[in-house]
Amino acid sequence: MTHPTQDALIANRGEAPVLLEARNVVKHFPIRTPQGKQQVQAVDGVSLKVRAGETLGLVGESGCGKSTFGRCLVRLLDVTSGQVFYDGEDITAMSRKDLRKRRMDFQMVFQDPYASLNPRRRAAATVEEPMRTHGLGTDAEIKQKAIELLSVVGFDESFANRYPHEFSGGQRQRLGIARALALQPRLLIADEPVSALDVSIQAQVLNLLADLQDDNKLTYVFIAHDLAVVHHISDRIGVMYLGELVELGESTALYNNPRHPYTEALLSAIPVIDTEAEVRERIVLTGDLPSPINKPPGCAFAARCRYVQDVCIKEKPLLQIQSDGREVACHFPVGT
Amino acid sequence: MSEPLLDVRDLRVSFRTRNGKVAAVDGISFQVGDGEVVGLVGESGSGKSVSMLSVLRLIDNPNCVVEGEVLFKGRDLLTMSDAEMRKIRGDEIAMIFQDPMTALTPVYTAGWHISEQIRAHEKVSKQAAMDRAVQLLDSVGIPNAKERVNSYPHEFSGGMRQRVVIAMALSCSPSLLIADEPTTALDVTIQAQILELLQNLQSEFGSSIVLITHDMGVVSQVSDRVMVMYGGRLVESGPRRDVMRDPLHPYTWGLMGSIPPTDGTRAPRLATIPGAPISATDADRDRCLFAPRCRFASDSCRPTPPLVMHTPGHLDACVLPLVERPERRREALTPVEVTL
Numbered sequence: 029m030t031h032p033t034q035d036a037l038i039a040n041r042g043e044a045p046v047l048l049e050a051r052n053v054v055k056h057f058p059i060r061t062p063q064g065k066q067q068v069q070a071v072d073g074v075s076l077k078v079r080a081g082e083t084l085g086l087v088g089e090s091g092c093g094k095s096t097f098g099r100c101l102v103r104l105l106d107v108t109s110g111q112v113f114y115d116g117e118d119i120t121a122m123s124r125k126d127l128r129k130r131r132m133d134f135q136m137v138f139q140d141p142y143a144s145l146n147p148r149r150r151a152a153a154t155v156e157e158p159m160r161t162h163g164l165g166t167d168a169e170i171k172q173k174a175i176e177l178l179s180v181v182g183f184d185e186s187f188a189n190r191y192p193h194e195f196s197g198g199q200r201q202r203l204g205i206a207r208a209l210a211l212q213p214r215l216l217i218a219d220e221p222v223s224a225l226d227v228s229i230q231a232q233v234l235n236l237l238a239d240l241q242d243d244n245k246l247t248y249v250f251i252a253h254d255l256a257v258v259h260h261i262s263d264r265i266g267v268m269y270l271g272e273l274v275e276l277g278e279s280t281a282l283y284n285n286p287r288h289p290y291t292e293a294l295l296s297a298i299p300v301i302d303t304e305a306e307v308r309e310r311i312v313l314t315g316d317l318p319s320p321i322n323k324p325p326g327c328a329f330a331a332r333c334r335y336v337q338d339v340c341i342k343e344k345p346l347l348q349i350q351s352d353g354r355e356v357a358c359h360f361p362v363g364t
Numbered sequence: 365m366s367e368p369l370l371d372v373r374d375l376r377v378s379f380r381t382r383n384g385k386v387a388a389v390d391g392i393s394f395q396v397g398d399g400e401v402v403g404l405v406g407e408s409g410s411g412k413s414v415s416m417l418s419v420l421r422l423i424d425n426p427n428c429v430v431e432g433e434v435l436f437k438g439r440d441l442l443t444m445s446d447a448e449m450r451k452i453r454g455d456e457i458a459m460i461f462q463d464p465m466t467a468l469t470p471v472y473t474a475g476w477h478i479s480e481q482i483r484a485h486e487k488v489s490k491q492a493a494m495d496r497a498v499q500l501l502d503s504v505g506i507p508n509a510k511e512r513v514n515s516y517p518h519e520f521s522g523g524m525r526q527r528v529v530i531a532m533a534l535s536c537s538p539s540l541l542i543a544d545e546p547t548t549a550l551d552v553t554i555q556a557q558i559l560e561l562l563q564n565l566q567s568e569f570g571s572s573i574v575l576i577t578h579d580m581g582v583v584s585q586v587s588d589r590v591m592v593m594y595g596g597r598l599v600e601s602g603p604r605r606d607v608m609r610d611p612l613h614p615y616t617w618g619l620m621g622s623i624p625p626t627d628g629t630r631a632p633r634l635a636t637i638p639g640a641p642i643s644a645t646d647a648d649r650d651r652c653l654f655a656p657r658c659r660f661a662s663d664s665c666r667p668t669p670p671l672v673m674h675t676p677g678h679l680d681a682c683v684l685p686l687v688e689r690p691e692r693r694r695e696a697l698t699p700v701e702v703t704l
Contacts (some may be wrong), residue, residue, distance in 0.1 A: 238633060299581030
């Protein structure tokens, strides 16, 4: 067994160890079309590392592959090629039995709090289930633990016997978080956990996630399409476009000084509340995300990029580390 | 001021339910001037959609009771005959719905949707209506409109579908356009495209727009005036600049504090509004409905505080003394540990 975290540790002396590493993860879905069999290239070679205790945000438009990638990270989907290392172990090569045990360490919070809860199961039973599956303690212990978990996310005992339909959207999302915490994971993958919620409720859930991270030393991979939310919660941000990582960097630096033209456009599209603050230049992208079936040979963003040049259409830019540590996949990074 | 285009007076919408009468809209009054863009903000269940749907008399539910007056160009829409209303709907007042997938019929082409609407209001030939449809698709920025007019809804992306819906709404050059969360289902880059489109079309066609949204940022970007709703009532209303820069109502503060800062700084916690939005079934209505979630609530929040004008056009319904507001607002925007 290889231990890729070791060299990473040496390379980043003084920083927390790498907990999760994706190496060249590819996920293609075969489809039948009138033109014959084709592949939807949902994730096309994404590599990144997540350090223990940090929050990595993944942002991009719908269809950019961020959710598929998130599911590959916990092997809810089997990768087409590439590897995912969790604490040095390749989970893509694990047997189902080993994986099941390992999964105690990494859990997922899903986007839709309506679809991700069993409507016929009471709140307490929903939270108890993972503990029963893994045989964590006696029946009484598990029940006690479930009540504790519910109180962590803000429910008193009177909520324990309610069914999902008796909860509001924000409450359901908190229930989903309690379930994910039941196995005391070290890593949470949260796939659009707040996008279905009202702004005031969204803020409550974001605060809850921040508190849980402080109390439990959790590591988050936070997937969302809203760059303002991602910036708020993340230490580092990865920007995805058409199945590829186009920029990766420290959260505030990336937010204030985007280097990839796509990140720049994504940022400028955030509606800003009119205060005295200076308004940033708005770049309105033309067109939609290209099809992930027949991807263009050059830069995937070339068709919508305002700085496009000939080389962008012919040659695919690779993700490269810039002098300031930012990683950008662009022939002509902004501001250089 | 000359006669407003739309003058809503004490509009009340209630539903008869098993648990008694439930007030979804609880007495709101507002006006929309010619060429004005009004943003209507609030959380889900605040009554913003229901109020505008009832303006168009689109709530087809025998248990729904609509009271008040809705004067459009001086005529009360609520007392009109169905035939008269049908003439106005789609022709003089048009609506854009949130979900562009369900707003279009999947078995008909984009061109059919648009020409059907034109032919419902004007005596023109099918061919002429179809030609207009092509022009409209072109003006909302659909590339290759001549061919796309024959495409079905599923052949368009979400943003393109919303453009088709907008083209439909504009087909009879309405003087009032009601847009119900037109960008909520869209990606942020596509949202920017649609907002820009709406602004361009507004200046081109001169229509008034009522934009319903829960996103303060969107409102700030496009509207001239902002109205904030909570529990079926207006709690604050005023010119955009005043409301955005000097919001008066604690609920408005909460809405603004809930949004992660966009100025490039990172706060460890967000100022949020504790609790959940008030339920329309809540019977205790003779008070400020926001009081249970408001940290400045006191005995004087009962009975219902009236909407009071503070500066020209800027109204709010809160009993806090005006001089204390800036201090209170600073307090409100400082995050505290909130028990859920």
